[in-house]
Amino acid sequence: MRTPRTTTPGPGAPAGRPATPPRGRRAHAGRPADERPGPETGASAGRRPRHGSLRPRTVRAKIISLLMVPVVSLLALWGFATVTTAQDVARLREVRRLDTTVRGPVTEAVRALQDERTAALRQLADPGTGHAATLRERAGRTDAALKALSIGGGHTVADAGLLPVGTAARLTAFLDEVKQVRTVRTRLLSPSRNGSGAPPATGTGGPDTAAGRPAGTETPSAYTQYGDAVTAALGVCGSLTGIQESETGSRTRVLLELTRSGEMLAREESLLASAAPKGTLDAEGLRAFAGAVAARRAFADTAGADLPGPGRQAWRELTGRDTYARLEAAEDTVLAVPAGRRAKAVPVASWERDAAAVRTQLRA
Known part of the structure; x- marks a missing residue:
């Protein structure tokens, strides 16, 4: 057994007490020891974050850093959903606007032109005041349907610059065909055709005094002209399917085929x-x-x-x-x-x- 180390007390020191406290013990009085951390080396120095590090130092910072990833992801999803919804709403409003300003009037014009064509060919086959009155009434319905495409001053919605390029071009072509239809209509409603002595419009008879051409050639001409106008109108409706969603556009094309x-x-x-x-x-x-x-x-x-x-x-x-x-x-x-x-x-x-x-x- 090792004996404890002792020192000899100096002069004037109380007997029986050591001159200095034992090693490893602190004095209970006097100035506190300096406990500031000294320079660290090795593994402990590597574990302590250096100045400017992004590693969180407190529990609150760690919790916030854990919540940032889902919060930022949720904000990104919300932003994407908002943009997508806004685009869908804008597309839907555009489709509704085109339905109101273009598709609806053109569809009504197609129906009116179809009825007017039947009356026109009847007038060609059997000129008379009765058929002329029917043709005039149906022509008025056609003009009323086409009036919805006008914006005043002799201009149409195709001139407003608010339509897709393809739709505007087809609408202009349709309105040009309608002008030719009006020329045919005017010729059929001329006074020389409404009298009892009007020449027949079909067969191989003599020349048509109103049109200046053989009467047998006028029925195919009128039939073709009305048909070209209706075909151009259906082309306008077909161009509108390109701005719709794929599923809706596909269904619209099926309905267009039925039309x-x-x-x-x-x-x-x-x-x-x-x-x-x-x-x-x-x-x-x-x-x-x-x-x-x-x-x-x-x-x-x-x-x-x-x-x-x-x-x-x-x-x-x-x-x-x-x-x-x-x-x-x-x-x-x-x-x-x-x-x-x-x-x-x-x-x-x-x-x-x-x-x-x-x-x-x-x-x-």
Whole structure:
């Protein structure tokens, strides 16, 4: 056993007490020892953050740093959702504006032009005050529908610079075709055509004194001019599908094909109306009728198969009705009659009634 180390007390020191406290003990009196940290080395110096370090030093700073990542991520998601929603709202407002200013008036103009075309061909086939009055009334409906596209001063919405470039160009082309239609209308409503001595507009008769051309060539010209105008109008509606979302645009294109099918049916109606007075279709008229029938059925079959759920069911109900069956049977009957022969097997009144019903259901 090691004996404790002792020192000899100095002179004047109390006996029995050491001159200095034992090593390792602190004095209980006097100035506190200097406890400032000295220079550190080794591992302890590496663990202590240096001045300017991004490592949090307090518990509060550590909690804040842990919360920053989800908070910043949430703010980024909110910002993205806000921008996306704003873009969708702006696109929806643009689509609604174009529907109001362009699509609606053009659709009404198409319907009016289709009805006016039938009246025009009747006036060509059988000139008279009665048919002229019908043509004048339907022409007024066409002008009223086109008036919605005007912005005053002889300008149209195509001149306002508020439409997509493609839509504005097609709308201008459509309005140019309408000008040609008005020229045909004016010629058909001339006084020389409304008297009892007006020359016939179909067949191979003498020259037409009002138009200065053979009468047999005027019916195809009028039919073609009205058809070109309607086709240009449907082109305007087709250009508007490009600014819609992919799903909505696809559905709109299907409905546009149904609209084209309705246009082909309207062409058939106008051709039969022009043949009603004599009950005949010449070779050119029969070819036009056959082309309209083929196009109508192609558009209808393609669009009907691509319609979404409720629309497809409505299409099946339409094609399953007796009206639609009678319409197709009448088309086949007309196609089976040779050109130049009388086509009394298809009464025009029943045909027009069935065709009007089918066109209404197609629009619905």
